[in-house]
Amino acid sequence: MPGVHAPxxxxxxxxxKEMIIGEVVEKYPGASGLMANFGLHCFGCHANPYETIxxxxxxxxxxxxxxxxxxxxxNTLAEQSKKNTINQEHSQEKIVSLTENAAAEVKNMxxxxxxEGFGLTINVKSGGCxxxxxxxxxxxxxxxxxxxxxxxxxxxxxxxxxxxxxxxAQVEYVAGLMNAGFKVVNPNxxxxxxxxxxxxx
Numbered sequence: 001m002p003g004v005h006a007p008x009x010x011x012x013x014x015x016x017k018e019m020i021i022g023e024v025v026e027k028y029p030g031a032s033g034l035m036a037n038f039g040l041h042c043f044g045c046h047a048n049p050y051e052t053i054x055x056x057x058x059x060x061x062x063x064x065x066x067x068x069x070x071x072x073x074x075n076t077l078a079e080q081s082k083k084n085t086i087n088q089e090h091s092q093e094k095i096v097s098l099t100e101n102a103a104a105e106v107k108n109m110x111x112x113x114x115x116e117g118f119g120l121t122i123n124v125k126s127g128g129c130x131x132x133x134x135x136x137x138x139x140x141x142x143x144x145x146x147x148x149x150x151x152x153x154x155x156x157x158x159x160x161x162x163x164x165x166x167x168x169a170q171v172e173y174v175a176g177l178m179n180a181g182f183k184v185v186n187p188n189x190x191x192x193x194x195x196x197x198x199x200x201x
Contacts, residue, residue, distance in 0.1 A: 014078040017054035017071060024053065030077050038070055095149055095158055096122055096166045102182060103152040105173040110138065119155035121146070122171070122184075124162040128198020130191055134184050136171070164188075165201055 015024055015031075025032045039062075051059070053074075057067045098106065098120075110116050115138060123135040142148050142157040149156040158166065169186035191200040 014082070015053070015071060015074045017057075017067060018052050021051050021053060021056055024074065028074070028078050028081055030081070031074055034073055034077055035070070038073070094151065095147065095163055096156060096169045096171065097151045098154065098156070099170055099172040100152070102171050102173040103154055105182075106154055113138075115140070119148070119157045120171075121157045121159075122162065122166060123159040124165045130198040130200040132165070132201060133198050136182050136184075 015028075039060075053071070054067060057070060062070075106120055110118055118138045118140050119142065121135070121137045121139045121142075125133050125135050127133045139157055142155075143159075145160055146157040147160055147163065149158060165188060166184070166186060167188065169184050169188065172183050172185055174180060174183045186199070188201055189199045192198070
């Protein structure tokens with residue numbers, strides 16, 4: 001359809017004008033409310049659930065442009081639903097976790113800095129003599145890409161590209177005179193640099 005730039009998943013629009021209304025609402029329950037807000041108040045109640053989205057929109061007197069707009073909004077909803085499902089799956093999977101000591105230290109730091117509610121970002125960046133380095137920081141909100149994992153009352157924001165590197169890893173806090181800070185204990189590491197700050201996979 002010319003002019004439609006709906007959100008894509010794996011190169012394919014998840015919801016098209018040819019899809020049956022009942023199927024869309026069944027798969028994405030929020031679609032019913034979105035259609036109602038759009039002005040199609042009979043969707044989800046006495047409308048024919050076997051109509052296509054295009055037939056339903058046209059029969060209500062809406063234009064092709066308005067149909068395109070609705071499709072974009074429906075696909076945005078579908079994409080967010082997909083992301084939420086992935087986040088829930090990863091959260092249940094516990095990609096990465098915190099030791100009790102690390103969790104206590106994070107909570108203490110956030111309280112001391114007036115950042116209660118912030119999350120811990122976990123990423124893997126290229127760098128160092130062994131090839132990679134961990135990057136751990138605090139963030140108020142996850143980025144649009146981050147996978148959110150909850151552990152011990154804290155939120156961990158994991159970059160999707162780091163998932164395969166840190167899967168099964170645990171973040172601990174090491175207190176010492178020379179080297180205090182967070183340390184990642186990761187079974188996926190194949191080598192480590194003598195400096196202690198660079199690792200390889």
